[in-house]
Amino acid sequence: MSIWKRCAIVLAFAVGPLALSLNTTPAEESAQQSELLNDSLKRQQVEFKNEISPFLNSYCVACHGPDDQSGERRFDVLTGDISDLNSLADYQDILDQLNLGTMPPSDETQPSTDELRKTIKWLTQAIATFHETHRPTPSETVLRRLNAREYKNTIRDLFNLKTLIFDPSHGFPKDRAVDHLDNIGESLVISGYQLERYLDAAEIIVNKAMFPVEQPEIQTWRFTDGFRQQKEIDQVHVKVTGFDHLRLYDVRGADKHEGGYAPIHAFAEGVPEDGVYEIRFLAEAVNRKHPYDPDFLGTDPDEPLRLGIVPGDHLVGHLHKPQPIEPLLAAIDLADKKEWYSVDVWLDAGYTPRFTFENGLMDARNLWSKLIRKYPDDFPKQKRPGIVEARFNAIKYGKLPQIRIHEVEIQGPIYKQWPKPSQQVVLGDDWTEVAATENLPPAQLHRHLHQFLSRAYRRPATDEEIARIVDVIDARSQPGRSNIEALSDGLKTVLCSPNFLYLDEGEEGELSAYALASRLSYFLWSSMPDEELFQLADSGEILKEEVIREQVERMLESPKSSEFLDGFLGSWLTLRDLGSSPPDRKDFSKFYHYDLDRAMRQETIFFAQHLLDENLSVLNFLDSDFTFVNKRLADHYDIDVEFENWYDFQQVALKDNRRGGLLGQASVLTVTANGIDTSPVVRGVWILENLLGTPPTPPPPDIEPLDPDVRGTTTIREQLQKHRDNPACNDCHRSIDPPGFALENFDAIGGWRNSYGKGKPIDASSELATGESFKDVRDFKTLLRKHPDTFLRGLTGKLLAYSMGREIHPTDRPTIDRIVQELDESGHGFRDLIVLVALSEPFRSR
Template identity: 40%
Template sequence: IHPYGKILGDFRNGDPLVMEFASVDRRGSSAVGIGNVTKSVSLSSFELTESEPQWFEWTGYLEKGYEPEVRFRNGTAAAKRLVRLLLNKADQFPEFQPFAQMKSSGEKGYERWHGTLKAYQGPVLRVWEIQVDGPHIEEWPPVGHDTLYGNLSPESLSWEVIEDRLVRFAKLAFRRPPLEGELRPILDMVQGKLQEGLAPLNALQLGFQTILSAPGFLYLNEGEGELDEYALASRLSYFLWSSMPDNELLESAEQGSLKDPAVLTKQVERMLADPRSKRFSNNFLRLWLELDNIGKMPPSKEFVSFYRDNLEFAMRKETELLFEHVLQKNLSPIELLNADYSFINRELAAHYGMPGLQGNEFRKVSLSGTERGGLLGHGSFLTASANGVDTSPVIRGIYVMNKLLDYTPPPPPDDVPEIEPDVTGATTLREKLVRHRADATCAQCHNKIDPAGFALENYDPIGAWRLSYDRKLKVDSSGRLPNGKTFSNPSEFRDLVIEQKETFLRCLTKKMLTYAIGRPTNSGDRLVVDGIVDEMQESSNGLRDLVKKIVLSETFRGN
């Protein structure tokens, strides 16, 4: 709690202080200091609820070239600006008046600066000590060391031992046994280096390095036609874990049992139960909903809360947690659209107009009585479909139709000019689009995409609810779908989307199949997609079942 009101800007009086630990890259930045970074990654955050000093610990990975940085996540302005703000209001606060009269340079400038900060009675984050320990190794020898060397010693490295170790390593690196003659050039090179006097350990390491530069490691060459056992293991592993197959998958491939539908289904269940399956949830969502757009087109600085409350992270996390929940509980994929709950933290709740939620951790929260529900109400969905500055019913409409209803309009004709927003605020984009659709050529597509965009106009560029635009023009979120059905608000539009269950299931199936096989679906996959969608129409089938059906499909198991 502080006595300075709005002088401190948008700092929410009474909120717990939040310390953030970030990883920053200053290479290429023109200056050194907070904010002068070229890249930044939020690693963790901690609520400060005690007045006495506390230790906080984080263990993780810092990319090469990055350095740790401690931030006052929901704090006030930087110290330099804070002093200026306080001294400008010194007439309201007697404690600052002596310093306001001092010179801003020289010895008095130093006293003016530090005296103001000492007299300041607002929220402060004081870092007493930072310790950095590394590298952090959970066990010794590390798993990677054991994979490479096992129990070998430098004295035991005969040529036969080196050759055997390289062949075994290549089987792991290539995710399959090496083809006949595939390792011969590498083995001949290593043997030649040994004959030239290179130490055996260095020769072995040179062999490892060369294998990791070979096409068998760098490329997923799955061949033509039906996948063999090893290619199937790799496709399954990269689909659900975004990584190479583990020993159990490779053993199933070696035994020739992986193509058995029962074995394959059992492997899918095992892999989805593994924590590594979160990579599938997160990476698939990034492809399907283009969630990376949130960071590529960051909102303008006027949206203070987006940066202060780390909403980019929170928005992604909300969508990831909902998808993970539906997947692990094997709920119907339609739950992604009609869920009357979500997984949010205090900052996202405040952004959604749901005050009173305490704590920075994410938890399941009812959305009853709010303007939210399912993906169409997620901040990630709404921010990824905007450009960070304003909203466009056309852009959002295309996004909704493509991501949820399997429709992508053709490019507009070359002779059709872009629709420019009215910067004076005298007319809305809806009014401009009415005139635009008077052209029959334009109307054909806009009648399909614009209604979905109009339906979401109550959400601003970062997904906050609004009833009017900046210039006080009232938002109109009503519309008519091509099938003649009408809606008057986002909730009614969401109900109309949910009614199109088969269309949504087809869209989701095609998006997930594309992610699984690494290429867009085409006309040759239509029968497979139709079959999966028909089976998914049964109410007992959930999102996990969709994953299994994709893995068991002819398209997934062949090229």
């Protein structure tokens, strides 16, 4: 019998409130309720002994009994009494597997329809009885520490600081993830090293926010010659250009850069203060229409040459090489002639602007010799073989696409207002007077500290808490130090306080208004509440269901909701690991040449954002007839579509559903590969664990890992078949391998392939544990969408865990089932799902 016929006979059994007689006293009602419950439990025991235990012995104990405990489950010792969370997990697992049709295995003896119906009915009623008679187990962790993402965003919003370049969490230990979630309170422990980093960060943050006290004067720097770049190409440029202009050749993704960055070494120490700086430069695109084979160079003559500006810090490393922090501050398509351009960019103190060639050549160092070998008639005959002469000839005589920058002018810092926003956060309109008079009366100080501490602690600060900070400020008010410097020391103390570093959600029970406001803001913004949430917490209105609904809608409309997608998708889909296994540069050079890493990530974010904005069905995650691509990603997918701008993303209709949904997106396909090749096992585990929420049991410790060179095998399918010949491996691999095989047509960066190396054809067909078969990824996704309950429960559970910052407990299952049921009735909207999670009892409770 197929899974779907089995599911058709599953009844929606639910134990409702026990019927009680009218006109009874509370004591009588309690006695009647207790008597009815005892009668129900007695009937359960009789039914278990007569019907359920024989069922388990006939169909389950062979694999889950004294001789074999597949999946670390043993069912021969079950008594029919669901008394704790461990036994609840066993019975829930049996029910889920029966409903899914994955157990008993399709190649084993199957129960009759009547046997299956009775067993499912008993399990459903017994589990429901447990949930009605047991209170949910509260989380063990009362305080949840801010993770690095939340810390950075909270600092940004608390002080109104720019964090495009500045990362206050830089150097923090990596947050430990649980089920890929980086915000689970239990795992966010604190160490002595972490405390040291908090102290260092507080010093940097407060100094950046409070100083300089007086507005800096605008300065201007001009550079017209002496443009050295890097040792390797300077020896050519001195002869060819005399250093009278900068030249860019490589993209940032190149391996060994030569002309990938154009720094201004005379401005290596960077700007003196944080602020906006106007950068004017005279530049031109040269040789866009080149005489060479476009496929050889990897550039399109119809595409404008694109100049970028990124920050550089000479204290971190060489300015002509990549650095850990280099966001794209500006990007401009250049004309094929000299023109002046002007951009305003934010630069932190000590950072200098560096020019880049965003769509340039790939690995120019290797290209010099290749170009001469391919077009020998265009170049003088080399007297000495080697890179030095090849580089000279290619640069001097070649017509490679390049960007030239002839003059640069930098002016700033430019402030729209002074005092700057971070100073106004601390002293408001009093900043100018306090800075000028060096007078900060106690009442005035108390008022400002109350406002600041209440925002930092995300609840009203007490007089005692304020007094402790005042004591610090008084102790630091020494001769030769201004009152603002002393105040700064007090603020550093605030940033190291547990009241700031931890989310205090109180004791067991309903969250307080302030705790609920914080839970909402860290769920949807990964940051502190804004003024409206604080006001609703002050009045208590935030506790009302209709207000929660309104706030979720408002918060999702905010630009800060992008933090939700970044945090949740990074955890759920493990996008945070994208790039941790860099693809092989030889086989997948376009990953680096065309910045596919960023494009892949953006596709998934734009896709999820669209589902959120339009409240479209979350089943689109499984399969869809649209996606979002830029020109480079469209080329990667072989999608023929016109683009007005090569770099902007646009929604495209998919004529072939190979690419529909997450399983066709290169971000997922890359993060589930090892950078060199693909593995059905890795991808299969990822699908079960992340997409369906049904992680397989870890392999036994005595099982050898899959040997990639099994004697007598020629394909991964044959290797896995030999692996599955081991009974200890077969039980898990029969569930893992089929989803992985469905994705075998996608290579390590998500490109489509029909064969492996040496022309061996790819077979993407397989059979699910339910007995249903598919030919390729198209069929596989059709099966997933046709019966989506497992996906919906997995997604809901993951989102609920992320929203609360704690792991899901077995007692959360009724909440998840209710949300899934409401989703089924409303059309599975992504926004609807988020609202339902925020309205759920676990989300609103401690």
